[in-house]
Amino acid sequence: xxxxSELRTILSDQVNRLLADRVGKGVLEAAEAGAPQDQLWQAxxxxxxxxVLVPEDRGGVGGGWGEAEVVIRAAGKYLAPVPLVESIxxxxxxxxxxxxxxxxxxxxxxxxxxxxxxxxxDGGGYRISGMATRVPWGRSVERLAIFGRCEGEPYVALVDxxxxxxxxxxxxxxxxxxxxxxxxxxxxxxxxxPDSINPDRxxxxxxxxxxxxxxxxxxxxxxxxxxxxxxxxxxxxxxGKFQAVQQELARMAGEVAAAGAAVEAxxxxxxxxxxxxxxxxxxxxxRASEAASIVASIAHQTHGAMGFTYEHSLHFATRRLWSWxxxxxxxxxxxxxxxxxxxAHGGAALWTHLVGRA
Amino acid sequence: MHSFRFEPADLPxxxxxxxxxxxxxxxxxxxxxxxxxxxxxxxxxxxxFSAKMGQAGxxxxxxxxxxxxxxxxAFERYVMLEEVLAAGAPVAAHWTADRQSGPLILEFGTEEMxxxxxxxxxxxxxxxxxxMSEPDSGSDLASVRTRATRTNGGWLINGSKIWTSGAHIxxxxxxxxxxxxxxxxxxxxxxQLLIDLRNTDGISIRPIKNLAGEEHFxxxxxxxxxxxxxxxxxxxxxxxSQVMAExxxxxxxxxxxxxxxxxxxxxxxxxxxxxxxxxxxxxxxLVAHLATLRNMSISVAAKLQAGEDPALDGSVIKELxxxxxxxxxxxxxxxxxxxxSPDHGDDLGRTLAYVTQAATSFSVRGGTREIVRGIIARGxxxx
Numbered sequence: 001x002x003x004x005s006e007l008r009t010i011l012s013d014q015v016n017r018l019l020a021d022r023v024g025k026g027v028l029e030a031a032e033a034g035a036p037q038d039q040l041w042q043a044x045x046x047x048x049x050x051x052v053l054v055p056e057d058r059g060g061v062g063g064g065w066g067e068a069e070v071v072i073r074a075a076g077k078y079l080a081p082v083p084l085v086e087s088i089x090x091x092x093x094x095x096x097x098x099x100x101x102x103x104x105x106x107x108x109x110x111x112x113x114x115x116x117x118x119x120x121x122d123g124g125g126y127r128i129s130g131m132a133t134r135v136p137w138g139r140s141v142e143r144l145a146i147f148g149r150c151e152g153e154p155y156v157a158l159v160d161x162x163x164x165x166x167x168x169x170x171x172x173x174x175x176x177x178x179x180x181x182x183x184x185x186x187x188x189x190x191x192x193x194p195d196s197i198n199p200d201r202x203x204x205x206x207x208x209x210x211x212x213x214x215x216x217x218x219x220x221x222x223x224x225x226x227x228x229x230x231x232x233x234x235x236x237x238x239x240g241k242f243q244a245v246q247q248e249l250a251r252m253a254g255e256v257a258a259a260g261a262a263v264e265a266x267x268x269x270x271x272x273x274x275x276x277x278x279x280x281x282x283x284x285x286x287r288a289s290e291a292a293s294i295v296a297s298i299a300h301q302t303h304g305a306m307g308f309t310y311e312h313s314l315h316f317a318t319r320r321l322w323s324w325x326x327x328x329x330x331x332x333x334x335x336x337x338x339x340x341x342x343x344a345h346g347g348a349a350l351w352t353h354l355v356g357r358a
Numbered sequence: 359m360h361s362f363r364f365e366p367a368d369l370p371x372x373x374x375x376x377x378x379x380x381x382x383x384x385x386x387x388x389x390x391x392x393x394x395x396x397x398x399x400x401x402x403x404x405x406x407f408s409a410k411m412g413q414a415g416x417x418x419x420x421x422x423x424x425x426x427x428x429x430x431x432a433f434e435r436y437v438m439l440e441e442v443l444a445a446g447a448p449v450a451a452h453w454t455a456d457r458q459s460g461p462l463i464l465e466f467g468t469e470e471m472x473x474x475x476x477x478x479x480x481x482x483x484x485x486x487x488x489x490m491s492e493p494d495s496g497s498d499l500a501s502v503r504t505r506a507t508r509t510n511g512g513w514l515i516n517g518s519k520i521w522t523s524g525a526h527i528x529x530x531x532x533x534x535x536x537x538x539x540x541x542x543x544x545x546x547x548x549x550q551l552l553i554d555l556r557n558t559d560g561i562s563i564r565p566i567k568n569l570a571g572e573e574h575f576x577x578x579x580x581x582x583x584x585x586x587x588x589x590x591x592x593x594x595x596x597x598x599s600q601v602m603a604e605x606x607x608x609x610x611x612x613x614x615x616x617x618x619x620x621x622x623x624x625x626x627x628x629x630x631x632x633x634x635x636x637x638x639x640x641x642x643x644l645v646a647h648l649a650t651l652r653n654m655s656i657s658v659a660a661k662l663q664a665g666e667d668p669a670l671d672g673s674v675i676k677e678l679x680x681x682x683x684x685x686x687x688x689x690x691x692x693x694x695x696x697x698x699s700p701d702h703g704d705d706l707g708r709t710l711a712y713v714t715q716a717a718t719s720f721s722v723r724g725g726t727r728e729i730v731r732g733i734i735a736r737g738x739x740x741x
Contacts (some may be wrong), residue, residue: 004365226359226738240740243732250731253362253738254677261364261657262650268366279649286646331641337645339629339638342645351444352740354649355377 007063010263014047014069019078025313032175036140041082041105044248048089060091065267067211068092073263076216076324079316081176082138083107090145093202097156097191101257106143109181113329116147116265117183119155126190128163130184133328138179139166143248147184147202150190154199155199157190160181169314172323173317198275205270208281211288212263214326215326218256221299221335225249227301228314245302252298255291262287271356277342279357282334283327289331292321360670360737365655373433376521381443388447394708395412396446398619399542400613401716403447403524411449412482416442416459417456421464426477432663434540436612436656441628443616447736450524450574455479455486459612462604463552471552475530481584489519489553489578490601497729498535499730500544504580506535506551512587513551515560515580524567525576526563530553539608548597552589556735559583570715609724610672615651618686619718621713622648624706625690627663639692647682651675670737680721687714 011252031037044050052068054060061067068088075084086107093108094101110117110132117130128146135144136341144164146157163185170178193199226249229240239245266284295316300307307314325331342350387410388396388646411417419435432601444450460479463471474605480483495501504517519533520523531553538547555561591602614698622644629637636675655675661668690696690710697703721727735741 045409140626151474170421205663206369223359226740230741243728246735246738246740247728247731249740250734250740252672254681257362258647258650258654258678260362261366261654262646264364264366265650265653267458282642283646283649287650290643328500335642336635336637337642338646338688339640339642340633342626343630343633343638343639350623350626350645354645355440357649 002320007061008067008070011049011052011061011063012074014327015049015071015074017075018043018047018049023078023080023246025316027231028079028081028313031116031356037082038081039137043258044080044082044084045103046144048340049108050084051091051101053086053092054095058095058100060095060101064271065208066264066271066310068209069147069263069267072209072212073260076213076320077220078144079174079217079220079320080321083141084134084140085213085282090143093145093147093156094158096197097193099156099158102143102158104107104143105137105141106142106145106190107135108145108147108206109138109183110147111135111206111328117146119146119148119157119187121150122186126155126157126187128157128159128185128187129301131167131180131182133168133180134170134178136327138164138181139169139177145200148217150192154193155190156193157187159187160186163187172318172327174323196274198278201275201278201281204278204281204285207285207334208263208266208270209268210324211259211284211330214292214321215256215259215263215339217317217324218259218288218295218319221295221314221321222249222252222256224314224317225252225299225302232304232306237304248298248301252295252323255294258290259291261344264337265354269351279309279353282292282338285329285334286331286338289325291336296321359440359738360738362671362674363605364654364657364671364674367657367661369437369656370431370650373431373437376430376434376437377441380416380438383411383416384441384445384447386552388445391446391448392707393446393620393624394418394712397709397712398448398599398716399446399451399617400449400621401572402446403450403527403574405451405482405527407448407672408452409482409652411442411452412480417452417482418460418476418480421460421476425464425472426480428480431722432659436659439610440616443612444619447619451485451528452479452482454488454528455530456522457684458488458604459530462532462550462600463591463602465603466550466600467552468588470588475552475579482657484529484530485529486530486532487522487525487526487555489522489525489531491521492518493520497726500548501600502534502536504533504535505539506537506549506585508537509584513549513585513590515551515553515583518579518695519574519578520577522563522578525555525578526573527558527564529554531578532591534601536563537594537597545598547595549594550591550597550599550600551585552591553583553585555588558585567655569718572714586732605725606667606669606672608660609730610655610668611676612652612655615655616675618683618717619648621686621690621706621709624709624731625686625694628694628706636693644682644686644689649682651679651682652680670733673725673733673737676725677727677734678729680727681738682694683720684717687717691718 051060172194
């Protein structure tokens with residue numbers, strides 16, 4: 001067995017306790033209505049959670065993806081309505097290029113495979129220009145970690161909100177902000193991405209983080225569904241006693257387990273081979289996004305009409321699942337990506353490739 | 359509620375070392391083995407090949423050396439298994455003996471029986487089948503009615519067993535019989551007996567052709583078939599718990615997600631020749647599932663090796679694995695615009711023809727999907 005690191009166990013206890021205590025239905029409803037979640041964010045920041053991938057000598061937790069994963073999964077499970085996952089990714093991007101991670105809610109841009117921002121040298125500093133759509137929490141953050149090209153080279157920049165204007169306040173199905181930002185201003189700092197990191201893989205790491213969040217929300221949907229099946233009685237017995245319901249919930253449990261396993265495998269590979277983990281990163285998003293659809297469907301069927309109300313809390317998980325399965329590339333996007341790279345080598349190479357992975 | 363976490367685990371270096379050996383063996387012995395035969399996966403029956411596996415040391419890998427085994431770890435055997443499945447080697451003849459009959463005898467058999475039977479399994483000299491289901495007992499296995507009645511020096515068997523794959527060819531059956539009808543619970547009063555199929559009077563075996571035209575399984579009818587005392591396995595009346603232990607050997611291994619592997623391979627070959635978006639998506643999706651199932655299965659193997667009881671996790675592998683195996687012919691069909699052609703097709707067409715038909719059985723054999731989901735539901739706290 002690989003065995004969990006002590007840090008991972010400590011973080012897991014810490015983040016699950018914190019979010020279970022602080023993110024309830026009231027908070028989720030208020031967040032959807034647009035109320036800022038400053039207290040929640042403060043508690044998260046006091047526990048150092050956004051800094052999980054930032055090295056200790058830069059004031060961070062110094063964890064790897066295995067440690068980040070427990071935080072991200074918990075953020076997904078408790079549906080935390082703050083940019084925690086985006087902040088973890090920002091901390092990772094900034095640390096990779098040796099920039100300081102600020103203590104503030106921070107997100108990342110661009111988040112779509114077909115968008116690019118340009119970074120230009122300007123006197124002694126850098127300027128950012130271009131347009132990024134669907135930026136998570138764009139309107140709510142004061143900082144962004146930006147990926148872009150500067151004179152053709154991959155760069156990461158830290159920018160504050162002076163450098164952009166919010167062109168469109170948009171949202172995903174779960175009412176999480178997904179805003180269009182137009183950039184035209186100076187960077188706080190910028191630095192080139194080291195050769196050790198493949199710039200084409202940054203998007204895949206973000207996809208894996210979303211996959212981990214999905215894995216968390218899947219756990220929530222399963223727990224709620226099992227609870228509901230035990231609580232709700234029809235024909236004089238809890239509906240969970242009916243084989244028809246049991247069979248579907250067992251199917252659901254399988255999907256939840258597979259998504260979690262795919263994400264854990266991806267984090268392990270990322271910790272071992274960094275950007276070389278492209279196969280596992282793609283696999284995690286394929287498997288988790290696919291599970292999201294099946295699990296959301298069974299969760300709603302189990303909950304009946306009650307699950308279709310806003311009053312019942314199931315939708316906080318399922319609306320996120322329907323959003324997140326599409327973000328940072330759907331299962332179809334990544335399957336095509338993976339399939340093309342496999343097709344380049346043919347059937348004879350497949351097995352060696354599979355068993356030779358990190 | 360069970361956690362259903364599959365913690366990532368690695369195959370240890372000594373297990374990885376087996377890979378080169380088994381590949382060299384397979385390269386040598388299967389050089390001209392056609393794709394359409396490889397498609398049969400662990401249903402491919404070839405006693406000669408099984409004997410070669412035994413001679414080369416790939417059977418009874420985990421059995422103790424004192425009984426002719428090789429004293430290796432479950433991980434080392436795992437690598438052998440996944441390599442023979444990846445190659446589509448014809449392993450059906452020895453599969454039952456190596457996977458469950460041998461381990462069952464080692465756990466419950468007498469010393470005399472171990473010495474008599476295990477070395478010959480390890481050499482690939484004797485082959486086994488399973489006698490569990492009956493015409494009226496499938497998923498409700500404890501309802502078996504075929505009787506084992508006490509007689510002088512042994513037992514007389516009367517009744518019938520069905521779906522006994524290979525019974526018309528193999529040497530032994532390990533069967534589950536009702537040895538006591540005066541019990542309150544139907545799970546009590548069952549016994550497991552080792553039956554010498556080739557040298558016992560009163561056994562008639564009728565082949566049952568499957569939908570693909572193959573004759574793998576049978577119905578075995580017993581009429582006063584005599585089984586000597588020394589062929590009782592374990593304790594009379596304790597057959598149920600022994601069978602449950604036996605079935606746990608077979609739910610989480612690589613055969614639970616690799617039965618359609620050859621079709622994935624042929625699909626990938628076709629997509630390599632001409633890469634369309636639909637083809638790439640199909641391949642990417644299938645391989646993502648395959649890689650995830652393999653990780654989960656290795657995680658369960660690690661739990662087994664650590665002495666934990668991963669029965670529930672094994673059921674999750676079987677649930678997901680059989681869904682996956684059955685999705686392969688469907689996705690291939692929907693992607694490739696190919697008519698399955700069993701006799702004169704190319705490798706993809708023939709493989710598709712075989713797997714399309716065989717896939718029906720994947721979620722029935724070794725415990726139906728419904729039974730497996732019932733076990734998972736119990737783990738969820740619903741039963």
